[in-house]
Structure formats: structure tokens, C-alpha cells
Amino acid sequence: MTAARESPTGRRATPDEVVGAPAVRRSGPVLLSEVAAHAGVSLATASRVLSGSRSVGEPHRGRVLAAAQELRYTPNAQAQAVARGASNVVGLIIHDVLDPYFSSIAGGVMRQVEERELVVFLASTHSDVDRELEFVQTMRSHRVRALIICGSRTTDRAHNERLAHELEGYAAAGGQAAVISQDRLGTHAVVPQNRTGARALARELCRLGHRRFAVLAGPRGLLTSRDRLTGFREGLVAEGVDVADLQVLHGEFTREGGESLAARLIAQGPLPTCVFAVNDVMALGALAGFRAAGVRVPDDVSLAGFDDIAPLRDVVPSLTSVHLPLEEMGARAAQLALDTEPQTTSQAVKVHAEVVLRDSTRRLA
Amino acid sequence: MTAARESPTGRRATPDEVVGAPAVRRSGPVLLSEVAAHAGVSLATASRVLSGSRSVGEPHRGRVLAAAQELRYTPNAQAQAVARGASNVVGLIIHDVLDPYFSSIAGGVMRQVEERELVVFLASTHSDVDRELEFVQTMRSHRVRALIICGSRTTDRAHNERLAHELEGYAAAGGQAAVISQDRLGTHAVVPQNRTGARALARELCRLGHRRFAVLAGPRGLLTSRDRLTGFREGLVAEGVDVADLQVLHGEFTREGGESLAARLIAQGPLPTCVFAVNDVMALGALAGFRAAGVRVPDDVSLAGFDDIAPLRDVVPSLTSVHLPLEEMGARAAQLALDTEPQTTSQAVKVHAEVVLRDSTRRLA
DNA sequence: CCGCGATGGGAAAGGGCTTGCCGACGCGTC
DNA sequence: GACGCGTCGGCAAGCCCTTTCCCATCGCGG
Numbered sequence: 097m098t099a100a101r102e103s104p105t106g107r108r109a110t111p112d113e114v115v116g117a118p119a120v121r122r123s124g125p126v127l128l129s130e131v132a133a134h135a136g137v138s139l140a141t142a143s144r145v146l147s148g149s150r151s152v153g154e155p156h157r158g159r160v161l162a163a164a165q166e167l168r169y170t171p172n173a174q175a176q177a178v179a180r181g182a183s184n185v186v187g188l189i190i191h192d193v194l195d196p197y198f199s200s201i202a203g204g205v206m207r208q209v210e211e212r213e214l215v216v217f218l219a220s221t222h223s224d225v226d227r228e229l230e231f232v233q234t235m236r237s238h239r240v241r242a243l244i245i246c247g248s249r250t251t252d253r254a255h256n257e258r259l260a261h262e263l264e265g266y267a268a269a270g271g272q273a274a275v276i277s278q279d280r281l282g283t284h285a286v287v288p289q290n291r292t293g294a295r296a297l298a299r300e301l302c303r304l305g306h307r308r309f310a311v312l313a314g315p316r317g318l319l320t321s322r323d324r325l326t327g328f329r330e331g332l333v334a335e336g337v338d339v340a341d342l343q344v345l346h347g348e349f350t351r352e353g354g355e356s357l358a359a360r361l362i363a364q365g366p367l368p369t370c371v372f373a374v375n376d377v378m379a380l381g382a383l384a385g386f387r388a389a390g391v392r393v394p395d396d397v398s399l400a401g402f403d404d405i406a407p408l409r410d411v412v413p414s415l416t417s418v419h420l421p422l423e424e425m426g427a428r429a430a431q432l433a434l435d436t437e438p439q440t441t442s443q444a445v446k447v448h449a450e451v452v453l454r455d456s457t458r459r460l461a
Numbered sequence: 462m463t464a465a466r467e468s469p470t471g472r473r474a475t476p477d478e479v480v481g482a483p484a485v486r487r488s489g490p491v492l493l494s495e496v497a498a499h500a501g502v503s504l505a506t507a508s509r510v511l512s513g514s515r516s517v518g519e520p521h522r523g524r525v526l527a528a529a530q531e532l533r534y535t536p537n538a539q540a541q542a543v544a545r546g547a548s549n550v551v552g553l554i555i556h557d558v559l560d561p562y563f564s565s566i567a568g569g570v571m572r573q574v575e576e577r578e579l580v581v582f583l584a585s586t587h588s589d590v591d592r593e594l595e596f597v598q599t600m601r602s603h604r605v606r607a608l609i610i611c612g613s614r615t616t617d618r619a620h621n622e623r624l625a626h627e628l629e630g631y632a633a634a635g636g637q638a639a640v641i642s643q644d645r646l647g648t649h650a651v652v653p654q655n656r657t658g659a660r661a662l663a664r665e666l667c668r669l670g671h672r673r674f675a676v677l678a679g680p681r682g683l684l685t686s687r688d689r690l691t692g693f694r695e696g697l698v699a700e701g702v703d704v705a706d707l708q709v710l711h712g713e714f715t716r717e718g719g720e721s722l723a724a725r726l727i728a729q730g731p732l733p734t735c736v737f738a739v740n741d742v743m744a745l746g747a748l749a750g751f752r753a754a755g756v757r758v759p760d761d762v763s764l765a766g767f768d769d770i771a772p773l774r775d776v777v778p779s780l781t782s783v784h785l786p787l788e789e790m791g792a793r794a795a796q797l798a799l800d801t802e803p804q805t806t807s808q809a810v811k812v813h814a815e816v817v818l819r820d821s822t823r824r825l826a
Numbered sequence: 827c828c829g830c831g832a833t834g835g836g837a838a839a840g841g842g843c844t845t846g847c848c849g850a851c852g853c854g855t856c
Numbered sequence: 857g858a859c860g861c862g863t864c865g866g867c868a869a870g871c872c873c874t875t876t877c878c879c880a881t882c883g884c885g886g
Binding site: 125127128129139140150171172175176177178179180 | 871873874875
Binding site: 137138139140141144150151152153156175177178179180181 | 833834835836837838840841842843
């Protein structure tokens with residue numbers, strides 16, 4: 097912005113000038129041209145030495161390297177990207193770094209990115225679909241070589257279309273994208289088996305003897321929540337549970353959401369024997385809510401979540417959940433976006449979800 | 462990298478060629494020049510309309526916008542950065558996204574960054590000091606306008622000097638840096654009162670009647686660990702506790718580290734009445750370690766941590782800790798780096814650390 | 827001694843964008 | 857009607873690199 101290049105004076109310094117004002121360092125980054133001048137070679141040669149794009153004879157080679165070192169030259173990655181027509185940046189769009197679900201996924205992505213010596217642009221949407229769209233634009237404008245979105249997954253058709261449209265634009269411009277947990281967007285996709293996982297969970301819970309359930313669901317518009325709810329319902333039906341009186345409470349997909357839903361559930365009257373929170377963050381909130389109200393888990397009510405996020409390890413009682421290999425999902429998405437040839441037909445990787453019974457769900461007598 | 466522009470044939474297409482192959486859309490991003498051509502104005506005008514750098518008369522203005530929309534033009538941010546001589550990217554270097562301490566800080570940074578409509582480059586060092594150095598280089602080469610490091614804080618003099626040197630180079634090139642939890646690096650700094658906090662914690666624990674302590678410390682080379690240990694010791698001395706037989710175990714600054722240290726502590730013989738883990742992640746590990754060994758907290762041993770990370774909220778027993786406003790620290794660092802004029806003398810912000818007594822530390826009879 | 831291919835250096839043409847400058851134009855004023 | 861002024865287009869010169877040519881040089885066999 098306030099670039100204020102103060103170069104007007106800046107012609108080539110004659111030897112005398114060098115003697116005259118030795119310490120007057122131009123501020124701002126050192127340029128390749130300065131390195132070249134310092135080494136007494138042409139710009140082209142300096143470039144070739146430093147980027148290793150072609151062999152350069154020893155005398156010159158050494159001098160360029162020395163000059164670069166002495167001047168503390170750092171190539172301008174932006175200019176390089178422009179000149180080469182390709183960047184080494186990967187875009188990552190998630191909801192929130194603070195949410196363990198997303199940070200685990202981000203961790204997986206980062207690992208892959210680091211292995212390839214790339215760099216990641218991180219953007220967090222805070223669940224705002226418009227920001228999501230906006231960020232796709234931003235990423236595109238930064239010409240990221242790959243884009244990974246772990247996003248909204250809303251049922252909002254209009255939004256999904258716009259997103260698909262954006263992504264198509266991104267792809268048309270030569271980028272590779274992978275979306276986590278949502279397919280049919282015309283990109284690579286890594287999708288957890290939400291429905292199957294929830295179905296399996298329902299089955300296990302029924303096998304523990306539970307018949308009366310409540311579900312703490314996310315916002316109605318979220319596909320993830322809907323899929324898990326649907327799967328759970330199917331599972332119950334398969335086990336012969338009457339789903340008619342299944343209590344389903346909708347709230348935010350956050351800890352606070354879970355907490356207040358638990359409170360609402362308690363207020364509504366007799367508790368079911370088992371509560372399924374469609375994700376672990378909500379389950380943790382619910383756990384806190386129950387505890388605050390003096391409702392004991394699992395004695396008074398059983399509680400299960402979904403995702404098997406890391407902090408679950410330290411909770412008491414340990415939470416029953418449906419395990420998702422979050423880091424792997426991130427890593428896989430990164431691989432899809434980074435290792436696939438552009439123009440390949442997009443792949444969809446299904447991720448297995450596995451029920452893990454722990455102490456928060458008890459067997460009924 | 463494999464840029465492979467398919468231009469060898471690529472001289473300028475003659476009008477005839479255009480007629481010959483009308484639908485052959487060049488792949489790759491749409492260029493500003495194409496937009497300009499489409500709108501029938503000059504490149505300059507198109508640029509001005511789209512960047513709003515100068516007012517442009519209505520007939521042209523409208524046509525440029527229409528053309529841009531129709532062609533789905535996205536400006537090349539890299540080229541813009543080169544041309545403008547300033548980028549709108551902020552660099553963030555942390556150890557690990559998966560660690561709640563760092564992700565909280567990252568969250569704070571992100572908030573500030575988003576408010577300013579900038580974008581962040583995230584790099585994680587996984588506690589590797591060399592990678593840290595490397596990343597500073599990378600960030601510098603990407604010409605990030607601000608750099609926030611939440612890093613190693615090692616006692617390794619050589620490394621610190623190299624880091625300071627790197628940062629000085631970055632600053633000389635016109636960048637603004639802020640470092641979290643380490644000062645004397647010649648940059649802005651946000652430093653938590655580790656020592657004071659630990660001292661206060663020691664005092665509170667003594668007031669609960671504890672006299673025999675153990676400290677689960679991080680690697681010897683980590684300043685954060687050392688400061689907290691020092692402060693804790695000072696606090697004990699101030700309370701008249703004999704520090705001679707204070708048990709100090711060193712391990713990794715991770716959950717696993719805490720877990721195995723707890724095991725070691727148990728194996729070593731009679732437990733002290735209270736254990737201080739120098740950070741919460743270790744404390745959580747220790748809690749798990751104790752639990753696994755059948756040692757009850759706080760009945761058999763009291764346990765305290767430091768940082769007050771988010772997952773602590775859901776742990777049972779709730780953990781006594783020293784609260785640090787992590788998000789704010791990140792936000793503050795971002796502000797320092799973003800809102801300060803370059804060349805200003807660097808500021809150091811001290812962050813208050815406050816003891817929060819919870820259920821994991823009990824009062825001795 | 828000459829021609830040959832291989833090698834390495836440099837000038838210059840990009841890459842996609844911004845912006846300083848100039849000139850054209852329309853308007854109001856005296 | 858001439859002049860000044862403000863507005864707005866466009867040319868072209870940047871920004872900092874990479875890479876394509878092309879030419880000079882060199883070693884070498886014929």
C-alpha cells in the first residue's frame with residue numbers, strides 16, 4: 097500500500113560512492129539485480145545460480161552465492177510465482193481453528209503440505225457461508241495450487257450451487273480442489289460415512305438396552321447433522337425402536353449449543369435413557385450441561401457423540417463416540433488435491449466411521 | 462513448478478486464426494487484458510475500475526464490471542503484490558495446530574487478521590528450531606507484511622541469535638514482526654508472566670496446606686518451562702517450603718510427556734501431596750497417567766497446570782491452572798505487528814497470569 | 827588449422843498487474 | 857471567445873523475477 101519506493105536517487109552506485117557512503121543501506125528487500133551487480137554478473141546468471149535452473153560455471157557461481165549471502169538476499173516468492181506462472185501455496189478453508197474437529201483436519205493437511213515443502217494459506221469462515229464463498233475467491237486470486245475446503249455442508253441449495261460454481265471457476269483456472277465431507281461439488285471429496293456410522297451407533301446403543309432416545313442435533317441446515325440424524329433414525333428403526341417419539345432438539349453446532357440443548361432437554365421433562373449428540377463438541381457441552389444440572393452420566397442418562405475428537409481422551413466419563421480419522425481425512429484431502437493430475441475426473445474417498453463404546457453409555461438392566 | 466506453459470507455438474494469434482478456432486478458450490486464469498479487451502477499454506482503465514484506485518466514467522466503468530463478471534475474472538494477487546510492492550498476507554508460525562495452546566493463539570491472530578481483510582500463511586514447526594528459522598525465511602520470501610511467531614523459546618543461545626538475526630533481516634526488508642512469549646529478539650513481544658504466575662500458584666498451593674511438591678517440567682532447553690519452574694520454586698521459598706527435596710522431572714512438553722512423567726513419579730516411590738505440571742497439556746497427560754495407575758486426583762495427589770487451555774473445561778476433576786488469555790495474546794501480537802508503524806521501537810506487552818483454583822487441588826487437613 | 831557440438835553468459839522479452847504522466851475533453855468564468 | 861480547471865482515457869514505464877534466444881567461447885577430432 098504505502099509502498100513509497102524511494103528509488104529516484106538509486107542509480108548504480110559508482111565505486112566512489114561506495115567508498116563515500118558505505119553504510120547507507122537502501123531499505124526494503126534486497127533485489128536480485130543488486131546481488132547480480134555485487135557479484136559482477138548479469139541478472140540472468142544470478143537467477144540461474146539461485147534457482148538452479150541451469151548450470152553456471154564455477155567462478156561465477158561462487159560469487160553469486162557469496163553475494164547473495166552477504167546481502168542477505170531472499171527471493172521474492174510472489175514475483176517468482178508470477179514469472180513462473182505457478183505458486184507453491186495451498187489454500188485451506190475451515191470453520192474455526194479453535195474447534196478440535198477442524199484443527200485435527202488442519203493438522204493432517206499441514207503434514208502433507210509440509211512434506212512437499214509448500215506453504216498454506218489458512219482462512220476460517222466461522223460458519224459463515226458467504227465468507228466461505230469469498231474465501232474461495234481469495235484463494236483463487238492468490239492462485240493457490242490446491243484448495244482444501246472443510247466447510248459448510250449446508251443443505252442450502254443456492255449456496256451449494258454458488259460454491260460449486262466458484263469451484264468450477266477455480267478448476268477452470270487450473271486449480272485443484274478437494275472438499276472434506278461434501279461431495280457432488282465436482283471436486284475431489286473425502287466423505288466420512290456419517291449415516292452409516294450413526295446407524296451403527298444406534299444399533300450398539302440399542303444392544304445396550306436403550307429404547308428411549310433424544311438427539312441433540314445441529315442447525316437444521318447442516319448436512320452433516322442431518323445425515324447423522326437420518327442414520328441414527330434408520331438404525332433405531334432397524335432395531336425395532338419406535339421412532340415416533342424420538343426427541344430431536346436443534347441447536348448450534350458448538351459446545352454452548354450442546355450445553356443449552358442439554359438444559360432444554362432436562363427442562364422438557366422426563367429424560368430418555370440415552371442422548372446422542374451429533375458431534376462431539378456438542379456432546380462435551382451436553383456433558384457439562386448435565387453435570388451442571390446434577391444429572392449424572394451415565395447413571396441417569398447415557399451420552400454418545402460423533403467424531404472422536406482429541407479432547408475426548410481426557411473427559412470423565414470417557415465419551416462413547418463414532419471415531420473418524422480426522423487427521424487422515426485432512427491428509428487424504430491434501431493428497432487428492434496435490435497429487436492428482438489436473439483434469440482427472442474427481443475422486444470421492446469414503447472414510448470409515450467406527451463406533452467406540454466408552455463409559456458414557458451404560459448397559460441397561 | 463512443472464509450469465509447462467504451452468506457448469512454444471504461441472505467437473500472437475492473427476485475426477484469421479481467431480475466426481478459425483472461435484471456441485478454443487485458453488485454459489488458465491482470465492487476464493486483466495482480456496477483460497479490458499472484452500470491455501473495449503485500455504488495460505489501465507480496467508485496472509482502475511477493478512481496483513478502484515481512481516474514478517472512471519460511467520460508460521466504461523459499467524462495461525468493465527460486466528466484462529469482469531462475465532469472464533469470471535479474478536485478479537492475480539501475486540502480481541498485484543509485486544506491482545504494488547506490498548502484500549496483504551500475514552505470516553504465523555506456531556508449533557502445532559493440534560496443540561490447544563497454539564490453536565487458541567492462532568485463533569486470536571486469525572480474528573485480527575480477518576478484521577483487516579488480510580490472509581494468513583500458517584506454518585507449523587513441530588518444535589523443530591531449524592524449521593522455525595527456515596519458516597522465517599519462507600515468510601520473508603513471501604513478503605508477508607507482518608509475521609507472528611509463537612515459537613521455540615529455547616535457551617539455546619546460538620539458535621536465539623540466529624533467530625534474532627533472521628528477524629532483523631526481515632525487519633530490514635521492511636516487515637513487522639511480533640513474537641509471543643519471548644522478548645529480547647528486537648521485535649514486538651507479547652510475554653506472559655510465567656514466573657510471576659508460577660510464583661502465585663506456588664503461594665496458593667501452599668496456602669492449601671501443601672508442603673511436598675513435584676514438578677513435571679518440559680525439556681530443559683525450553684525457557685517457558687524454566688521460567689515457570691523458577692517462579693514456582695521462588696514461590697515455595699517465599700512460603701518457607703524447603704526446596705531442597707523438590708522433585709523435578711523433565712519430559713516432553715506434550716500430553717504423552719505428562720503421562721509418562723506421572724508414571725515415573727509414581728514409580729519413584731511416595732508421592733508428594735501436590736504436583737505442578739508446567740503446562741496444561743502435560744497436566745492432562747499426568748491426569749491420565751495417574752488415573753491409569755489408580756492414583757486419585759485430588760484425593761491421593763493434587764494436580765495443577767499452567768495456561769488454562771480450553772479443553773480443561775471438560776475435565777474431571779476440573780484442573781487448577783494459571784490462566785493465560787491465549788486468544789488475546791494472539792490478537793495482541795497481531796495488533797502489534799499490524800498496527801505499529803515500521804521503524805517504531807519495539808514494544809513488549811506483559812500478559813497477566815492468574816491462578817484459578819479448581820477441583821484438582823484440595824486443601825490438606 | 828578448421829569446423830563441430832557443447833557450454834555458459836547476457837540482452838531482452840516476457841509474466842500480470844499498477845500508476846505516473848500526458849493529452850483530450852467539457853465546463854465555468856471573465 | 858479564450859482561458860483555466862477538473863475529470864477521465866490511454867500510453868508506457870515500472871514492480872521483481874524467469875526464461876528464451878543468441879552469441880561467444882572452448883575443447884576436440886579431423
